[in-house]
Amino acid sequence: MASRRRHLRRRKSWDLGDSPIYLRVGSRRSPRRFHEISVSGPRDAPRFARLIEDQVHAFPRDPLIISINGYQPWLEEILGSCIEDYWSHISDLDREVQYAGTMQFPERASKRGQDVPWTFILDHMNVPQVYYWSVGMDPPEWENFGLPEIDHYRFRVGAWVCGRGACRFDREVPVAIIFTKPTPVSEHVVTETMFGFLYRDGDFDQPREDEEGICWLFSRLYWLLTDWQNIISEIATRLQEAEANSHGRHLPVKTRTRLLHSEVDRMYELKEYLHHHTRAFKKLQKLKLDVPKTEQKDPLWGDMDDAVEDLEQLDSTLDSLKERFNNLIELEFNIQNAVQSDNSQFLTTIATLFLPVSYLASVFGITTITWKAIWYLWAAIPVVFVSILFTLLFPWSVRQVQKRLYPVEELRIQLQPRSFTMLGDELPENVNIPGGNRQGKVKQKAQRPAGMDGARSRSRSRVQSEKIDDEG
Numbered sequence: 001m002a003s004r005r006r007h008l009r010r011r012k013s014w015d016l017g018d019s020p021i022y023l024r025v026g027s028r029r030s031p032r033r034f035h036e037i038s039v040s041g042p043r044d045a046p047r048f049a050r051l052i053e054d055q056v057h058a059f060p061r062d063p064l065i066i067s068i069n070g071y072q073p074w075l076e077e078i079l080g081s082c083i084e085d086y087w088s089h090i091s092d093l094d095r096e097v098q099y100a101g102t103m104q105f106p107e108r109a110s111k112r113g114q115d116v117p118w119t120f121i122l123d124h125m126n127v128p129q130v131y132y133w134s135v136g137m138d139p140p141e142w143e144n145f146g147l148p149e150i151d152h153y154r155f156r157v158g159a160w161v162c163g164r165g166a167c168r169f170d171r172e173v174p175v176a177i178i179f180t181k182p183t184p185v186s187e188h189v190v191t192e193t194m195f196g197f198l199y200r201d202g203d204f205d206q207p208r209e210d211e212e213g214i215c216w217l218f219s220r221l222y223w224l225l226t227d228w229q230n231i232i233s234e235i236a237t238r239l240q241e242a243e244a245n246s247h248g249r250h251l252p253v254k255t256r257t258r259l260l261h262s263e264v265d266r267m268y269e270l271k272e273y274l275h276h277h278t279r280a281f282k283k284l285q286k287l288k289l290d291v292p293k294t295e296q297k298d299p300l301w302g303d304m305d306d307a308v309e310d311l312e313q314l315d316s317t318l319d320s321l322k323e324r325f326n327n328l329i330e331l332e333f334n335i336q337n338a339v340q341s342d343n344s345q346f347l348t349t350i351a352t353l354f355l356p357v358s359y360l361a362s363v364f365g366i367t368t369i370t371w372k373a374i375w376y377l378w379a380a381i382p383v384v385f386v387s388i389l390f391t392l393l394f395p396w397s398v399r400q401v402q403k404r405l406y407p408v409e410e411l412r413i414q415l416q417p418r419s420f421t422m423l424g425d426e427l428p429e430n431v432n433i434p435g436g437n438r439q440g441k442v443k444q445k446a447q448r449p450a451g452m453d454g455a456r457s458r459s460r461s462r463v464q465s466e467k468i469d470d471e472g
Contacts, residue, residue: 124225
């Protein structure tokens with residue numbers, strides 16, 4: 001009862017806004033590439049404003065990157081001390097990152113104002129262990145048997161981006177606010193990886209329009225936190241394991257089929273996130289039309305095109321892996337049916353052997369017939385012998401009849417050379433092989449008129465005679 005009261009008290013303190021939130025502001029002068037403060041209420045707004053002001057004055061041309069790892073109702077007052085949010089409430093986006101189950105495509109937060117910010121919520125996907133290995137942590141043991149929960153694959157990030165006009169201290173400084181959940185792995189990734197990755201980017205300081213800013217941040221966070229190739233490799237590894245279990249019959253058939261169905265269900269879930277990533281990139285590609293033509297040569301747009309092509313290729317690869325898992329499921333059912341068929345055939349063979357003897361025993365068991373017992377032995381021995389011969393010879397006879405009635409050789413299709421392209425015939429028509437005698441696409445030498453050949457021979461003879469006269 002006391003533990004329940006403490007749980008309710010903690011939950012109530014969360015609702016009242018007593019839990020602290022860590023705010024990190026990117027800075028190149030910091031050894032960890034960011035400055036961190038902990039805020040627990042609106043009274044900490046001046047400290048956060050001073051940190052932003054120092055950052056802007058120290059690096060006036062650097063984009064302002066802020067990371068927030070939680071939500072509280074008073075967070076809007078903290079951000080409002082240095083970020084002018086007259087388009088929409090930034091805290092609403094933060095609350096959706098923490099509690100909402102849906103993702104949001106990159107979109108404008110509001111239509112008001114000359115400089116409109118952009119927002120998005122994305123679930124980045126990667127192998128769960130990679131998030132821990134990348135920051136030197138040991139991944140936890142998954143509680144469920146088999147596959148980890150889909151939540152372990154996700155790394156939810158929300159972003160609020162405004163190219164100009166948001167910072168109260170300098171209206172020309174671009175502002176990007178990144179929201180994450182206060183989980184241990186998120187904290188390690190943000191503090192150990194994210195800021196350094198963004199600052200190492202050579203295009204970090206390049207001035208951009210709002211459309212380019214959202215594309216840059218979206219793509220960089222995607223390449224940092226999402227790696228579908230890792231997931232494909234993990235699925236391929238599990239496919240090899242499933243094939244080994246299926247061929248070696250290491251697990252019961254019910255366990256194998258359940259595991260295979262779990263794999264297929266997981267791939268359907270992953271494809272939903274993959275399709276969302278693809279649609280998000282395609283939506284960002286359309287922003288290129290809003291950028292002046294002089295700036296459309298930015299390599300960023302080429303990277304966006306490459307990302308879309310890679311996602312479509314990964315989608316095809318995931319479909320092929322899913323099909324192979326489905327083939328394994330079908331194989332399991334086919335094998336099970338074959339085993340049942342073999343068992344039925346064995347029972348049929350036993351019945352063929354002992355049914356005549358049983359029938360003979362029933363005949364001798366009739367009470368109205370008074371035959372000697374030795375007669376049953378004389379009748380049973382030849383009946384058993386005939387049953388054995390029939391059991392052995394009948395399947396062989398059926399196979400021989402089938403071979404004569406339906407010969408396999410007559411059903412084979414004879415390949416014809418004209419149906420295929422010979423080696424060298426795929427050369428273009430303008431290729432001329434010296435001494436080539438192949439008919440087809442290889443160009444043959446054109447036949448010259450007889451008069452021209454005679455003229456060439458006479459001119460060659462005249463030149464040779466002149467050389468002889470000169471030597472004489």
